[in-house]
Amino acid sequence: MGQIHLEKVRKTFGDVVIIPELDLKIEDGEFVVFVGPSGCGKSTLLRLIAGLEDVTSGEIMIDGAQATALPPAKRGLAMVFQSYALYPHMSVRKNIAFPLKMAGMDKAEIDRRVDYAAKTLNLDAYIDRRPAQLSGGQRQRVAIGRAIVREPAAFLFDEPLSNLDAALRVGMRLEISELHQRLKTTMIYVTHDQVEAMTMADKIVVLRAGKIEQVGTPLELYTNPQNTFVAGFIGSPRMNLLSGAEAEKYGAATIGIRPEHLRLSTTEGDWTGTVKVSEHLGSDTFLHVETPVHDEPITVRADGEFPIHAGDTVYLSPQQDKLHRFNAEGLSIR
Amino acid sequence: MATLHTKTAARAMMAPAVIVLLIWMAVPLAMTLYFSTLNYTLYNPISQPFVGFDNYSYFLADPTFLAALVNTLVLVVGVLAITVIGGILVALLLDQDFYGVNIVRLLVIAPFFVMPTVAALVWKNMMMNPVYGVIGQFLTAIGLTPIDWMTEVPLLSIIIIVAWQWLPFATLILLTSLQSLSADQKEAAEMDGAGALSIFWYITLPHMSRAITVVILIQTIFLLSIFAEILVTTQGGPGSQSTNITYLVAQQATSYGDIGAASAGGIVAVVLANIVAIFLVRLIGKNLDA
Ligand SMILES: Nc1ncnc2c1ncn2[C@@H]1O[C@H](COP(=O)(O)OP(=O)(O)OP(=O)(O)O)[C@@H](O)[C@H]1O
Numbered sequence: 135m136g137q138i139h140l141e142k143v144r145k146t147f148g149d150v151v152i153i154p155e156l157d158l159k160i161e162d163g164e165f166v167v168f169v170g171p172s173g174c175g176k177s178t179l180l181r182l183i184a185g186l187e188d189v190t191s192g193e194i195m196i197d198g199a200q201a202t203a204l205p206p207a208k209r210g211l212a213m214v215f216q217s218y219a220l221y222p223h224m225s226v227r228k229n230i231a232f233p234l235k236m237a238g239m240d241k242a243e244i245d246r247r248v249d250y251a252a253k254t255l256n257l258d259a260y261i262d263r264r265p266a267q268l269s270g271g272q273r274q275r276v277a278i279g280r281a282i283v284r285e286p287a288a289f290l291f292d293e294p295l296s297n298l299d300a301a302l303r304v305g306m307r308l309e310i311s312e313l314h315q316r317l318k319t320t321m322i323y324v325t326h327d328q329v330e331a332m333t334m335a336d337k338i339v340v341l342r343a344g345k346i347e348q349v350g351t352p353l354e355l356y357t358n359p360q361n362t363f364v365a366g367f368i369g370s371p372r373m374n375l376l377s378g379a380e381a382e383k384y385g386a387a388t389i390g391i392r393p394e395h396l397r398l399s400t401t402e403g404d405w406t407g408t409v410k411v412s413e414h415l416g417s418d419t420f421l422h423v424e425t426p427v428h429d430e431p432i433t434v435r436a437d438g439e440f441p442i443h444a445g446d447t448v449y450l451s452p453q454q455d456k457l458h459r460f461n462a463e464g465l466s467i468r
Numbered sequence: 469m470a471t472l473h474t475k476t477a478a479r480a481m482m483a484p485a486v487i488v489l490l491i492w493m494a495v496p497l498a499m500t501l502y503f504s505t506l507n508y509t510l511y512n513p514i515s516q517p518f519v520g521f522d523n524y525s526y527f528l529a530d531p532t533f534l535a536a537l538v539n540t541l542v543l544v545v546g547v548l549a550i551t552v553i554g555g556i557l558v559a560l561l562l563d564q565d566f567y568g569v570n571i572v573r574l575l576v577i578a579p580f581f582v583m584p585t586v587a588a589l590v591w592k593n594m595m596m597n598p599v600y601g602v603i604g605q606f607l608t609a610i611g612l613t614p615i616d617w618m619t620e621v622p623l624l625s626i627i628i629i630v631a632w633q634w635l636p637f638a639t640l641i642l643l644t645s646l647q648s649l650s651a652d653q654k655e656a657a658e659m660d661g662a663g664a665l666s667i668f669w670y671i672t673l674p675h676m677s678r679a680i681t682v683v684i685l686i687q688t689i690f691l692l693s694i695f696a697e698i699l700v701t702t703q704g705g706p707g708s709q710s711t712n713i714t715y716l717v718a719q720q721a722t723s724y725g726d727i728g729a730a731s732a733g734g735i736v737a738v739v740l741a742n743i744v745a746i747f748l749v750r751l752i753g754k755n756l757d758a
């Protein structure tokens with residue numbers, strides 16, 4: 135259980151429209167990721183779903199029931215905050231037990247659930263510590279523990295990993311994915327890290343200025359971006375977007391080609407260019423190539439051992455079947 | 469750099485302050501200790517025979533002492549209770565966003581800037597006077613018999629006056645603490661199903677515990693030595709109903725001219741204050757640890 139439907143949801147703060155009318159269906163058990171640039175309204179949308187913010191107009195349905203006017207606690211959702219929002223004066227055990235205590239559950243059942251959550255999240259050893267005595271990753275796990283003991287209809291995560299260092303982030307990302315596999319509960323996850331979005335999501339919702347630009351599986355967004363915004367936002371490094379004479383050859387206002395879909399050669403190709411910078415990552419090398427066809431350097435992916443250096447002349451040829459074409463409004467041409 | 473030379477220089481620079489402080493603290497204490505062992509009265513200041521602990525046994529055996537001790541504790545606890553509970557409520561109110569909140573904040577803080585004697589006199593004559601006072605007039609207006617506060621409930625009157633003066637201090641400290649509570653925590657608790665009362669009890673109050681401790685410790689120091697408010701209102705009376713230790717000590721010196729007994733009383737007050745301090749630190753001091 136954990137189906138969430140937003141119908142014509144709108145949110146304004148005073149005169150400022152943060153979310154113009156928006157419809158979204160989240161099915162039971164889905165892992166949905168909201169991505170978008172900073173300030174586009176991801177957190178606001180999540181807080182609307184949580185009930186921490188009131189909608190200006192529109193409806194929120196949870197499991198088919200009207201939830202628009204329900205207070206947060208009645209919606210059966212659990213949230214993990216970016217700041218963890220643990221209760222500093224309570225031990226880990228009490229933190230995790232708090233929602234159960236508030237629900238008036240009996241002591242034995244609380245203990246059973248807390249112990250189970252602590253075991254699943256490897257928190258046994260710290261169960262009597264205070265949050266201040268834990269590392270960032272451990273705190274994050276306590277916050278997740280506090281959310282799972284309630285057995286909510288859906289989990290809401292607001293950039294839960296952004297306070298962790300890179301290595302820990304990868305670990306926690308896996309843990310959250312595994313948790314989803316195991317619990318099969320709906321999860322809504324806000325991030326602006328697109329690696330997190332691509333690796334974790336069943337469905338990605340790309341937002342810009344409160345509007346949904348595209349909804350789809352990670353692969354759909356990667357292979358068929360509906361517009362230049364999604365094309366530029368999904369994928370790392372960014373897709374090269376070229377406009378002007380070169381695009382007109384393809385009958386489009388803008389063409390897009392991903393760095394990994396450019397063939398690189400030192401002898402022949404469609405576009406000639408000079409290597410400005412080469413970034414060696416070990417497995418791959420990313421080259422920034424200055425060409426006459428585009429005023430910004432074009433990014434190209436090459437093999438890790440590709441013997442090339444700044445200043446060398448190279449030839450680039452886009453793979454025709456991987457080329458994206460966009461019209462003057464920035465919409466994809468099929 | 470802490471070379472020998474700079475250390476000597478630093479000591480020389482600090483010396484005046486340290487010496488003044490020492491004189492300021494030690495000399496009165498030593499003199500009080502010394503006077504407390506003499507039979508020293510203002511009626512016969514020429515002869516000051518040494519009497520050992522006689523002044524102490526005289527002061528402690530005085531039935532007024534026990535009454536004053538109880539009054540002192542009632543006064544401190546009463547004012548603490550009103551200011552802490554009232555301070556929390558007012559701070560919760562001022563933390564809300566409503567029209568004119570800045571002016572209300574200013575008004576709430578204002579009593580702190582009124583001198584104790586002035587505040588006490590205003591309360592005595594303009595609020596609590598049974599005939600002219602605001603409270604008396606109000607009670608008369610609704611057909612009740614006005615209370616003569618200063619004679620019927622003298623200690624309560626003083627508690628009210630002092631609490632009125634200290635409420636702003638408590639409110640201010642508690643308000644800053646309240647404002648430092650992160651919104652995330654309240655929202656998390658809200659999502660966890662806690663109602664307004666549960667949030668207050670489980671989240672807000674524990675968050676404020678350190679500020680409450682500070683309020684209690686600081687206020688206790690000042691409340692143990694209340695004097696001006698008693699002097700200008702009840703003068704410790706009727707009888708000794710509103711006499712606290714400080715007032716009793718002053719009475720020994722000014723009314724009875726017994727410097728020896730007053731000094732002994734002063735030392736007793738110092739010891740009592742230390743007992744209270746140790747007790748308080750034991751009881752709530754752990755809240756101050758990070
Ligand atoms: N309480 C508020 N009052 C007024 N404006 C607000 C309020 N909360 C958010 N906003 C505005 O709404 C917009 C969206 O904010 P939101 O926090 O949802 O962005 P976000 O997508 O989560 O960004 P980030 O990735 O930086 O967290 C921002 O422009 C912000 O200034």
Ligand SMILES: [Mg+2]
Binds near residue numbers: 176177178293
């Ligand atoms: Mg945000």
